[in-house]
Amino acid sequence: MRRKRKDSLWIDYYLLGCAYGRCMKFKKAIQHLNIANKLNPNNAEVIRNIGWIRCMQEKKDHGRKLLKKSIDLDPTNALAYNDLGASYMFEENFEEAQKWIKKASEMDPHDDFIINTAEKLEELMAYKKIMSKLPNLNK
Numbered sequence: 001m002r003r004k005r006k007d008s009l010w011i012d013y014y015l016l017g018c019a020y021g022r023c024m025k026f027k028k029a030i031q032h033l034n035i036a037n038k039l040n041p042n043n044a045e046v047i048r049n050i051g052w053i054r055c056m057q058e059k060k061d062h063g064r065k066l067l068k069k070s071i072d073l074d075p076t077n078a079l080a081y082n083d084l085g086a087s088y089m090f091e092e093n094f095e096e097a098q099k100w101i102k103k104a105s106e107m108d109p110h111d112d113f114i115i116n117t118a119e120k121l122e123e124l125m126a127y128k129k130i131m132s133k134l135p136n137l138n139k
Contacts, residue, residue: 010039014046021053029053044074048083055087063087078108082117089121092128097121 017033020026033050040046051066067084070077085100101121104114 010036010043010046013039014049018049021049021056026053026057042073044070044077044080047073048077048080052083055083060087060091076107078104078111078114081107082114085121086117089124092124094121094125
């Protein structure tokens with residue numbers, strides 16, 4: 001059996017971290033992504049995923065800081081801009097969300113994930129606009 005090269009071991013931890021994150025097992029995701037980050041420091045994609053998981057854990061300030069670091073490391077990664085925009089969308093800061101998601105859309109206009117995020121933002125903004133016009137039934 002061939003032994004795995006040490007310099008590519010980080011990929012295993014990265015993939016496990018991503019898989020756990022998609023299953024919403026954020027603690028395990030962070031554990032594996034942190035190991036990947038130690039084995040391969042300053043990898044923009046690893047840092048992007050750690051940042052996104054932190055946002056999902058309600059640690060948005062730290063998560064956004066990491067997403068911005070990912071953008072600094074790789075300004076061509078449209079998904080980092082998308083994730084940053086989505087983090088603002090969840091707290092209904094539509095101006096910031098639009099800024100980052102628009103940048104992601106401009107960078108990769110055919111990416112289905114980015115298109116979906118932009119559509120969700122538009123739906124949420126339309127819903128909030130409609131709801132703001134309804135009389136307040138709690139008064």
